[in-house]
Amino acid sequence: MRCSACRSLFVASLVAQTLGAASPTTIQLQSRVAPREATLRRRATNPVTLPLQDFFLGTDLQWFGNISVGTPPQNVSVVFDTGSSTLEFASTMCGSSCDSQVKFDYEASSTFVDKDKTTTITFSTGVGVDPVVGDNYQLTLREASDVVTVGGIKAKATTLYLVTKETAKFAIDPFSGIQGMSAQAQGFFAALVKQGLPSIFSLYITPEAVGGAELTIGGIDETKFNGSLTYAPNADQGSSTWSLTSPQIFVNGKTTSTLKKKRDVIFDSGTSNVLFDTTTTEAIYALISPEIKAHASEDGTYGIACSLIPTLPAVIDIGFTDENGKPFNLTIPSSELSVGPFADSPSTCQTLINAFDGLELVGGSLLKQYYSVWDVGAQRIGFAATGK
Incomplete structure (x- = not known):
């Protein structure tokens, strides 16, 4: 969240109200x-x-x-x-x-x-x-x-x-x-x-x-993923925010000038879906289907007839660069496109990205595709395929 x-x-x-004196000491x-190379060394207390x-x-x-x-x-x-x-x-x-x-x-x-x-x-x-x-x-x-x-x-x-x-x-x-x-x-x-x-x-x-x-x-469960972890540096080191810099986004293997914009993407395990600014959101949806439209009753949401969801390829690859300078993608598969029908229109399914100008964020729909390691000491996030 x-x-x-x-x-x-x-x-x-x-949309802030500061906690001021109530903030805990860091x-x-x-x-x-x-x-x-020693990040995972066992210390006095076990994971x-x-x-x-x-x-x-x-x-x-x-x-x-x-x-x-x-x-x-x-x-x-x-x-x-x-x-x-x-x-x-x-x-x-x-x-x-x-x-x-x-x-x-x-x-x-x-x-x-x-x-x-x-x-x-x-x-x-x-x-x-x-x-x-x-x-x-x-x-x-x-x-x-x-x-x-x-x-x-x-x-x-x-x-x-x-x-x-x-x-x-x-x-x-x-x-x-x-x-x-x-x-x-x-x-x-x-x-x-x-x-x-x-x-x-x-x-x-x-x-x-x-x-x-x-x-x-305090550790990593290596039985839960395949291959090795790919680490990328936290884009906002020294702050409380986990974010990675993305140079571009692909949808079904295609991109546009809007999706090539460099952006810092926040990684938030407490948020369910994906948030991008309106221009980016609509550029992504344009590469999936022109039938995906803003849903007037819920500001920032989009939807499409539920009957069309199984017919739509909707693979979203968000590009990043690892700590060695090598590019890699994190992928949200087509199966995540729908997050269920709207309450006021059961035949219309809400799509996974909400428009929110000023905030670029991925949540559970991406994170559940990977095993993730959050390295506070080295200020980096690691990802590996889980084989789920």
Whole structure:
């Protein structure tokens, strides 16, 4: 998910209210950066692997898993979101707006500390594939700290944010919150790095039919992919944003002058679909089918008759350059073109790219095609084919 608060909190954004004093302290990792050839060396603490569940809704585009918070520990289900920086989840401070989620009972934790600071954050991308309109994805949060346990490893006095109010768009969520996994280690991840974990994590996110999705913190599960990893440098090093520079985009092997424009593409595991500016979005769709049209009732979305989806080749290759200067593509296959029918027009299927001027971003529809390694210490992202 993309939050409009600030780059050091959830994510960089376009519709912002800053957290100001509520922002957590960033722990700089320079002293812990290993040489590239030694990035995966085991340290004092072994890697932690967490199983992930697929939030389906017909899309296979959102994954979440469990951490524990408090003393005694309470399970909290969260999306591990590379487009966010902090930990926030539903709590008993929240009224009826959080009734769809399991609420953390802060009064039952002997290690809970209320910091008595409240803030509101607004997201520029939401859960699922619906577009953001105004403040329809918004959380009111209260800053606190408590013990966070991941895979049996405890991070004491971890800064977190309890949801005290949420907008109706969050009601469909089967998970309670979001754990940010940004390009600067913060919160529980920073604490685990301090305890000896390498400053990397890996994602294996799979369609529901395949299963076995997982997050590995502090290591790589080499059984989950084929061949070797291709690494590319983070385009915005020193910030919390994971992004790679793309020189061009191909659709079904073709490109245009618009698609040859150099752009920085954000990689966001908490966002389901793809966002490009309007000009780029329509240039991509023009190479797929002239029948793909803007859907008037949902600003920024596009659709086409569902009956036409199986007939359309829609292979999108986004070009990048690896850390050795060699070009490579990351591919979204034709099977991702439809993200399901519109509620107000069941015979029209929404297509995977939403127009959002000023933001270029790929989410689950691309990431589920690859095993990905997010190397905070070396500021790079690695990809390998999974053979799913």
